[in-house]
Amino acid sequence: MNWEGSPRGSWGDGPPDLPGVAVESAGLEGAAKLPWIETRPGLPYFVTEHGEAWTPIGQNDAVSWPELNGLFRRRDLEGVERHLRWLKAHGVTCLRLMLEYAQGEHRYIENPVGRFVPNMVRFWDDLFALCERIGIYILLTPYDTFFMWIRWRHHPYHQRNGGPARHQREWLTSPGVREAVKGRLAFASERWSGSPALFAWDLWNEMHTAHGG
Numbered sequence: 001m002n003w004e005g006s007p008r009g010s011w012g013d014g015p016p017d018l019p020g021v022a023v024e025s026a027g028l029e030g031a032a033k034l035p036w037i038e039t040r041p042g043l044p045y046f047v048t049e050h051g052e053a054w055t056p057i058g059q060n061d062a063v064s065w066p067e068l069n070g071l072f073r074r075r076d077l078e079g080v081e082r083h084l085r086w087l088k089a090h091g092v093t094c095l096r097l098m099l100e101y102a103q104g105e106h107r108y109i110e111n112p113v114g115r116f117v118p119n120m121v122r123f124w125d126d127l128f129a130l131c132e133r134i135g136i137y138i139l140l141t142p143y144d145t146f147f148m149w150i151r152w153r154h155h156p157y158h159q160r161n162g163g164p165a166r167h168q169r170e171w172l173t174s175p176g177v178r179e180a181v182k183g184r185l186a187f188a189s190e191r192w193s194g195s196p197a198l199f200a201w202d203l204w205n206e207m208h209t210a211h212g213g
Helices: 077-089 118-134 145-150 175-192
Strands: 046-048 058-060 094-098 137-141 198-201
Touching: 077 118, 118 137, 118 175
Parallel strands: 058 094, 094 137, 137 198
Antiparallel strands: none
16 A cells, blocks of 8 residues: 555565565466555545545455465465456455464464565465456455464464564563564565555454553
C-alpha cells in the first residue's frame, strides 16, 4: 500500500536478492501492471493510483492451509493459481495472510531467529507474483501470535531454540525480541514492499493480554 506522498519501492524484474536467499524464477512473469492502492486527503475510502474506488473484500487464509499449500516447494503452482482465480471471480479482492503459520514446525519464516527460510521466502515470492498477475492484493501479518503462544516451546524465538525470549510475556518488552521484530519487518519490507500487490500491514494477530508482561 502506498500512503499519499510516500516513496514506492519497485520489484523491477523481481524481488531483491538477499544474502543466503537466492530464489529462482518460477515462470510467473508477464503480469499486467497491478495498480497501487492509496489513500487521498478528504476521501474516506481507498483508491487505486488511477483514482478508482477500491474496497478490500477479504479471504482469510494461511500458508499451510490446503488451497495455498501447493506453493510450498512449488508442489502445485497451477492448483494455487486456479484457487486464486476462483477467489477473484467470486469477488475477493484481498488475501489476509500471516508470514508464517506456527501450528507446525515447517512453516516458520525464520529458523533459527534471523535466518529466513529459503523455501518460505520462495513461497512468498511466488505468491506475490501470482497475485500481481491475477489482480488480488495481500494484507500481510508478520506474526502468528496465536500459535506462537500455544506452541511457544517449539518456536524459534524461544531461548531453548536459540531465540531471544524465555516467556511469552516478554514479546513486547524484551530488547532482544524487539530487535528480532525489527529484523523481520526490515526483511519483509525490503523483499516485498516493492510489489503493488502488498495492500497493507496487519501488525499482530490475536494478541494475548499478557504479551506485554
